[in-house]
Amino acid sequence: MSFILVFLGGGVGSVARYGMINAISRALGGPTFPWYTLGVNILGALVIGALMEILALRATLAEPMKLFLVTGFLGGFTTFSAFSLESALMFEKGDYLNLGFYIAASVIGTIIAVFLGSGAVKAVV
DSSP, X not given: OHHHHHHHHHHHHHHHHHHHHHHHHHHTTSOXXXXXXXXXXXXXXXXXXXXXXXXXXXXXSOHHHHIIIIIIIIHHHSOHHHHHHHHHHHHHHTOHHHHHHHHHHHHHHHHHHHHHHHHHHHHHO
């Protein structure tokens, strides 16, 4: 049953990522910089920070729901493989300035987002 929950959550998360990437890409006119991947990864980090804080404070979420939301949905929503591919392509093109910015913004931005999500929950609860 655990595999099914992760599978379903991952599918929903992947569809949500696909929709968000398309919306961001259309809104920005199909930019050459991968703002869409950066955006979903930072948003996913914000949500996982908030969710993990809720679980730490309340710990009432059943294990199956954790599997569906954290491992499945957020695992499918965020995308390290796309980040890695986009970084490699920038490197191959010699676009080192954007590559450096993308790596720094992705790593630092997602870590900050986890703390922001956690802090927001602490402030409310």
